[in-house]
Amino acid sequence: MAKEIKAIQCPKCGSTQNVEIKPDYFKCLSCDTEYFLDNDDITINHNVNYQQAPQPAPIASPKLASLIIGAILIIFVLFVFLPTLFNKSSKSLSNVLDSSAYRWSDKDCIAYEDGTGMLIIAVMGHREFDNDEHDSRSGNFITFYNALNGKELKSQRLGQFPTKDLDKIKFRMFKNGEVYAIANESILFKVDKSNTQLQEVQPNFFTHHQELEAGIAHIESIGEEYGDGFKLMTNDGKSRFFFPIADSVYTEKAYYAAQNALEIKDARAKVNTYFLFSEHSDDFPDEKIKLMMYTQKDDKGGRNDRPFFQKKEYSDYNGVKHVTDFRQGSDLVISYKDLTPGRLYFAPKVLYGDEKYVLISFNAAAAEKSNTSVQCVSVPDGRIIFTRPFNGEQYFTDEAFRFKNGFVVKKPMSRCL
Structure with a gap:
C-alpha cells in the first residue's frame, strides 16, 4: 500500500523534526526516540534507546548526582554537564562543597585534565563568607575540584587587586593545553597543572618584546576562532595583539593585514x-x-x-x-x-x-x-x-572540553555559581 503521510510525528513527544536512519526508520531530533513505519497500516512504532554511545563515564556519588540545583556537575553518557555551580540561592551543597558557608560572585570556571589525567574544574572569583564582618575569611580565590566526585582539591587565596572584588574573570585554554585567567582585564595568570595552583604571569612574559616593554595596562583574550592570543593596551598607550605560542606581536593594522593574508601561511603549518x-x-x-x-x-x-x-x-x-x-x-x-x-x-x-x-x-x-x-x-x-x-x-558556551571519558559542557556564567 502506498504511504500517504505529510508529517511524521514522534510517538513520544510529537515533534516532526526527525532524521531517516534507514528506509522507513526515523530518529526524533527532539527526544532521541527511534521509530519506524508499518507499511500496511502506517502504524508508527518506536524504540527508545539512550545507550547509543560507548560505555558511560563513571557516575559521581549518588549524593552529588542527585543535586539538581547547585550541583557541581551531572554526568551523562559520554557527557559531563555544568548546569549551575554553587548556586547562590541554594544551600544544598553543604555536605559536598560547604557552599552554605560562602557565596561566589564575579567568577568563571574551566575544565581541564592535570598531568595524571584527572578531570579538574577550576573556579575563580570573589568568595564572601557568612558572618565575616571584617572580611577576615572573604576574598579572591581560585578553587580546584575533582570533577567526577566534587571533592575540593585545593583552594588558593589570591593577592590584592586594584579593586576589592574580581569584577571581571575570564579563563582561556590555548591549543597547546595551557590555561590562562585574566582578572579585571589587567592581570594575567596561568594555571600550573602539575601543582594545581594559579601563578601570576611575570612581566618578562611580555616585556622581552620591545613594543611591550612599558608594561601592560589592559588585557583581554581574543576570540578562539581568531587565534591563541591577547589584545593589549600598553602603559604608554599602544594597542597590540600578542600571540604567546607563536611569540609574535602585531599592531592593529598589521594584525588585520596578516588575517587577510592567511591563505599564504607557512607551508609547513599543519x-x-x-x-x-x-x-x-x-x-x-x-x-x-x-x-x-x-x-x-x-x-x-x-x-x-x-x-x-x-x-x-x-x-x-x-x-x-x-x-x-x-x-x-x-x-x-x-x-x-x-x-x-x-x-x-x-x-x-x-x-x-x-x-x-x-x-x-x-x-x-x-x-x-x-x-x-x-x-x-x-x-x-x-x-x-x-x-x-x-x-x-x-x-551553552562554545567552551566545551573533551576529556578521556566524555565532554564537559559549560553554560553561561550568568546561570552558574
Missing part, C-alpha cells in the same frame, strides 16, 4: 579540521542550515581567521551569475563538506570539534523556547554518537 554552521541565506531562504566541516592551515598558535558559510548569488564583471557557499573567507579554506546532509537544524551551535568528534547544540523546532539537545557527531562520517535532550530552551 592542516587542521574545523566546524561551523552555515548562516541563513537571504538569496536562498529555503536553504537549510548545514554543519560544515572544513580544513585550513593552522598558524602555529598565531593569528587566525575563519570563513563564513552562507549560500549566495553574485554577478561577475561580465554580468554572469554565480552561486557560492561562502559569504567571505573562501581563500582560507582548503576543502569543505556538509557533514550531516539532509539534517534540519534550528538555533544550532558548535560547542567542540576535533579530528574524531564534533559536539553541537540545537533546538527541536523553530518555535521560541523549544527543547534543546546536545549531540555528538562522528567525524568524518557524520554518524550520531549520542544525543542528550533537555526540557526547554538551553544556552
Whole structure:
C-alpha cells in the first residue's frame, strides 16, 4: 500500500523534526526516540534507546548526582554537564562543597585534565563568607575540584587587586593545553597543572618584546576562532595583539593585514579540521542550515581567521551569475563538506570539534523556547554518537572540553555559581 503521510510525528513527544536512519526508520531530533513505519497500516512504532554511545563515564556519588540545583556537575553518557555551580540561592551543597558557608560572585570556571589525567574544574572569583564582618575569611580565590566526585582539591587565596572584588574573570585554554585567567582585564595568570595552583604571569612574559616593554595596562583574550592570543593596551598607550605560542606581536593594522593574508601561511603549518554552521541565506531562504566541516592551515598558535558559510548569488564583471557557499573567507579554506546532509537544524551551535568528534547544540523546532539537545557527531562520517535532550530552551558556551571519558559542557556564567 502506498504511504500517504505529510508529517511524521514522534510517538513520544510529537515533534516532526526527525532524521531517516534507514528506509522507513526515523530518529526524533527532539527526544532521541527511534521509530519506524508499518507499511500496511502506517502504524508508527518506536524504540527508545539512550545507550547509543560507548560505555558511560563513571557516575559521581549518588549524593552529588542527585543535586539538581547547585550541583557541581551531572554526568551523562559520554557527557559531563555544568548546569549551575554553587548556586547562590541554594544551600544544598553543604555536605559536598560547604557552599552554605560562602557565596561566589564575579567568577568563571574551566575544565581541564592535570598531568595524571584527572578531570579538574577550576573556579575563580570573589568568595564572601557568612558572618565575616571584617572580611577576615572573604576574598579572591581560585578553587580546584575533582570533577567526577566534587571533592575540593585545593583552594588558593589570591593577592590584592586594584579593586576589592574580581569584577571581571575570564579563563582561556590555548591549543597547546595551557590555561590562562585574566582578572579585571589587567592581570594575567596561568594555571600550573602539575601543582594545581594559579601563578601570576611575570612581566618578562611580555616585556622581552620591545613594543611591550612599558608594561601592560589592559588585557583581554581574543576570540578562539581568531587565534591563541591577547589584545593589549600598553602603559604608554599602544594597542597590540600578542600571540604567546607563536611569540609574535602585531599592531592593529598589521594584525588585520596578516588575517587577510592567511591563505599564504607557512607551508609547513599543519592542516587542521574545523566546524561551523552555515548562516541563513537571504538569496536562498529555503536553504537549510548545514554543519560544515572544513580544513585550513593552522598558524602555529598565531593569528587566525575563519570563513563564513552562507549560500549566495553574485554577478561577475561580465554580468554572469554565480552561486557560492561562502559569504567571505573562501581563500582560507582548503576543502569543505556538509557533514550531516539532509539534517534540519534550528538555533544550532558548535560547542567542540576535533579530528574524531564534533559536539553541537540545537533546538527541536523553530518555535521560541523549544527543547534543546546536545549531540555528538562522528567525524568524518557524520554518524550520531549520542544525543542528550533537555526540557526547554538551553544556552551553552562554545567552551566545551573533551576529556578521556566524555565532554564537559559549560553554560553561561550568568546561570552558574
